[in-house]
Amino acid sequence: MKQVRIQLPDGGKADFPSGMSAREILAAAGWKDLENAVAARVNGNLVDLARPVTEDGNVEPVAANSKEGLAILRHSTSHVMAQAVQDLFPGVKVAIGPSIEDGFYYDFEYSDTFTTEDLSRIEGRMEEIISRDDSFERREISRDEAIRFFRDRGETYKVELLEDLPGDVAAVSLYSQGGYVDLCRGPHVPSTGTIRAFKLLNVAGAYWRGDEKNAMLQRIYGTGFGTREELGDYLTAMEEAKKRDHRRLGRELDLFQLNDEVGPGLIIFHPKGALLRTIIEDWERKEHLKRGYDIVQGPQILKGDLWKRSGHFDHYRENMYFTEVDKEIYGIKPMNCIAHMLIYKSKIRSYRDLPLRYFELGTVHRHEKTGVLHGLLRARQFTQDDAHILCTPEQLNDEIKAITGFVDDAMKVFHFEYEVELSTRPAKSIGTDEDWEMATNALEQSLKDRGMAYEINAGDGAFYGPKIDFKLKDALKRKWQCATIQCDFTLPERFDLTYVGADGERHRPVMLHRVILGAIERFMGVLIEHYGGALPLWLSPVQARIMTVTDRHIPYGQEVLRSLLEAGVRAEGDFRNEKLGYKIREGQNQKIPFMLVVGDREMESKTVSPRQRDGENLGAMDVAGFAGLVRERCERNE
RNA sequence: GCCGAUGUAGCUCAGCCGGUAGAGCAACUGAUUCGUAAUCAGUAGGUCAGGAGUUCGAAUCUCCUCAUCGGCUCCA
Incomplete structure (x- = not known):
């Protein structure tokens, strides 16, 4: 019987009968944590765990939480989603459904539109498919056979993909789980039950093959992870990321506005x-x-002839604004x-x-x-x-x-x-x-x-x-x-x-x-x-805000403000009749690098007490000392 | 530009099957004068994105327009 010589995890080698599945070889070779494996890598190529191994070399497991493992898991999830969609919405055609960074999508042609409620229904059906634990089966057929197969099923996008394959491709692989069959290179997880944590995120339009001349398909985005915890962490991180959105921070930190009355994009x-x-x-x-x-x-504006000469008029006109001055056309640059x-x-x-x-x-x-x-x-x-x-x-x-x-x-x-x-x-x-x-x-x-x-x-x-x-x-x-x-x-x-x-x-x-x-x-x-609004000191529009404890500290606060401005520190005062805690909270939310508290103690000793954005209190120092500290930290780009 | 969703007070959001608008925070006024993340009370604030339609009556239903959001395409 033919044997294959396989490298073991401990560095040794052993022989196994040729044709044993990758999974069997991994187990026999003594690899640990195989329950986390979603696929195998045979001599560098990613393959299904069920794939027979017929050559000497390396066989390694691909863990669900590895980069490749996650991509395989998500890709398999997209197949399950396509199956669920076709179960629930007969007549929907499938286009392509790859894994992408942070998730997966599948494009569908559907005469109606998918709603948010539809996504929940699809998720529900996916859960059913997953609980059935159907195995992913791979088979190879000839390209012509595949074209006939998908044409019979009315899957015109798959037919187009097959027809556009390079001429020397004679055979293709199909993957099926449950009753669902898809054209796919693979590999896939062993069975639908391997999928443990996924979520459908949103629906968006997408042109077939990314070309705006083609039909607009409906793309459902989703993501998946090896565990529910990781999925939860990801969703939480997305929520956190939304808080860093510059459009939100721009408003909260009073940096800029985008106003409908002015016009879009201005x-x-x-x-x-x-x-x-x-x-x-x-x-x-x-x-x-x-x-x-x-x-x-x-x-800002130059005569039209110059833009003709430069080639912009011929190649960039649709992106340009023009205006007429004294019967002469000018292009706004x-x-x-x-x-x-x-x-x-x-x-x-x-x-x-x-x-x-x-x-x-x-x-x-x-x-x-x-x-x-x-x-x-x-x-x-x-x-x-x-x-x-x-x-x-x-x-x-x-x-x-x-x-x-x-x-x-x-x-x-x-x-x-x-x-x-x-x-x-x-x-x-x-x-x-x-x-x-x-x-x-x-x-x-x-x-x-x-x-x-x-x-x-x-x-x-x-x-x-x-x-x-x-x-x-x-x-x-x-x-x-x-x-x-x-x-x-x-x-x-x-x-x-x-x-x-x-x-x-x-x-x-x-x-x-x-x-x-x-x-x-x-x-x-x-x-x-990038900085979540907490800009480094040298970039902060306001580097220090002076906060008075009570109204009687205002004159001293103003004196400090003047000195700081003269020393080149970008400072402002909060002399309102509010409690210190309230002012601090607001300063903190505004992400101001230094808050300078001035009360009796500071007024007495002619100092300020800087509180850093991270909450640390630097203790009393004189104004010149603080200005020097700001200058120094700016130079060090802190 | 295309597909989808959304648009109610400065912000975040309620407002059912059509009966003429509400909360919290912010703002303003007053009281309070306070030491490191929210003092109390009061007041004001909306052509419900805009327009047209259906209706006795529209924030609510229909259509159009505009803008925003998520994608696609395009781009710094």
């Missing part, structure tokens, strides 16, 4: 929000000057590049002048579709920390590396982790193949030189060039692009930018568009959520 910054952005912008100017950028400023081009063109440039780095805190307007607007994170007017770098092709690599370094420094200053993506040529684009290739290579090489981990985002570049995107996550784990570096060989061409080289000939410079924080508004939104 932000009004209140004093504290405006101060926060001023602090960020001051930081930007300082950091850019430090790195050899020139600060410039372009106009959606990007800052044009003025920067004209600054470059204002003189003859030598290779000795390059690189030139033009920086502008440029306010732009973009007509975003209504459905995408999202607080500060997606607005119709926003200010970019934008720069355009004009350099020789030889300087490109160093310039890109300097920018990625700048981004990395900035992310450290604001305590952010980030992800990097390289986006390549989209379908709708301008420029030659050679330029695209050269630009894409330049970006990729710089990332490699710096040893940065990145993913390729095929076809997601700007219409004028490839880009590197840096993404931050919001409180609800949605990713937002902040920094980006975009290569552009087209605009210098269109505006006929040149420099005189060492050879005395005219050459075409290369251009980089780049932002570091991205849009100040978006960055503020992510920042507010």
